[in-house]
Amino acid sequence: MSLLEFSHVSFTRENRTIVNDLSLSIEAGDFLSIVGPSGSGKSTVLRLCCHLISPTEGTIHFHGQDLMRFNPMELRKQISYCFQMPYLFGDTVRNNLEYPFLLRNKPVDPDRLEELFAAFQMSTSNLEKEIQHLSGGEKQRIALMRSIVFQPEILLLDEVTSALDVANTQIVEKVIEALNQAGITILWITHNPEQSRKYANKILTIDTGEVRSLEAIR
Numbered sequence: 001m002s003l004l005e006f007s008h009v010s011f012t013r014e015n016r017t018i019v020n021d022l023s024l025s026i027e028a029g030d031f032l033s034i035v036g037p038s039g040s041g042k043s044t045v046l047r048l049c050c051h052l053i054s055p056t057e058g059t060i061h062f063h064g065q066d067l068m069r070f071n072p073m074e075l076r077k078q079i080s081y082c083f084q085m086p087y088l089f090g091d092t093v094r095n096n097l098e099y100p101f102l103l104r105n106k107p108v109d110p111d112r113l114e115e116l117f118a119a120f121q122m123s124t125s126n127l128e129k130e131i132q133h134l135s136g137g138e139k140q141r142i143a144l145m146r147s148i149v150f151q152p153e154i155l156l157l158d159e160v161t162s163a164l165d166v167a168n169t170q171i172v173e174k175v176i177e178a179l180n181q182a183g184i185t186i187l188w189i190t191h192n193p194e195q196s197r198k199y200a201n202k203i204l205t206i207d208t209g210e211v212r213s214l215e216a217i218r
């Protein structure tokens with residue numbers, strides 16, 4: 001049984017088909033790059049994966065069960081996402097990063113937060129900063145940290161390095177690679193052809209909402 005299985009999934013809005021008849025199997029441990037021109041439906045595919053939106057046709061199964069039947073809060077713990085425009089509460093970095101603990105009724109683990117700052121080579125002094133005082137690249141890294149405070153089964157990443165300089169892109173790539181090596185399934189959208197091939201074992205190319213190719217490269 002595949003970890004995540006799309007069967008003939010379509011997503012239509014305002015008489016426009018944004019994803020058309022997508023069938024795809026994602027196995028545990030996969031690192032899937034999703035590539036394609038702007039507006040081809042890549043982000044929509046990730047939104048479908050975590051039930052931010054529902055297919056208008058077809059089915060998505062997670063662990064063999066209909067994804068639409070999962071409790072959304074429970075699903076977010078297993079399938080975590082980080083998008084291009086990081087959504088963070090207009091609050092402090094600390095409150096953003098402590099939120100995943102609150103959600104699980106668990107005490108905040110300061111060691112885990114320190115570990116994350118170390119992995120992203122950022123200072124923990126950022127914890128007391130207001131989100132609005134962070135740069136775009138800092139916000140991106142904090143949003144990514146928040147999505148992996150507790151390791152999900154699947155991590156969905158939408159152009160998470162687009163606001164980063166070369167050095168920080170490398171840091172983030174290494175964190176993502178290590179997560180995949182630790183068994184986390186990664187689906188990521190990137191516009192950078194070199195990046196799309198560097199870590200992935202599969203590359204999905206989509207155009208106008210349809211699969212152009214699914215290539216296994218490792």
Ligand SMILES: Nc1ncnc2c1ncn2[C@@H]1O[C@H](COP(=O)(O)OP(=O)(O)OP(=O)(O)O)[C@@H](O)[C@H]1O
Nearest residue numbers: 013014018036037038039040041042043044045189
């Ligand atoms: N809920 C929606 N309602 C109406 N149109 C939508 C909706 N979601 C996406 N679209 C449209 O569908 C198309 C695909 O959007 P999507 O964000 O999935 O593309 P993308 O491949 O991720 O693009 P980019 O690379 O520019 O981020 C776009 O034209 C977008 O405007």
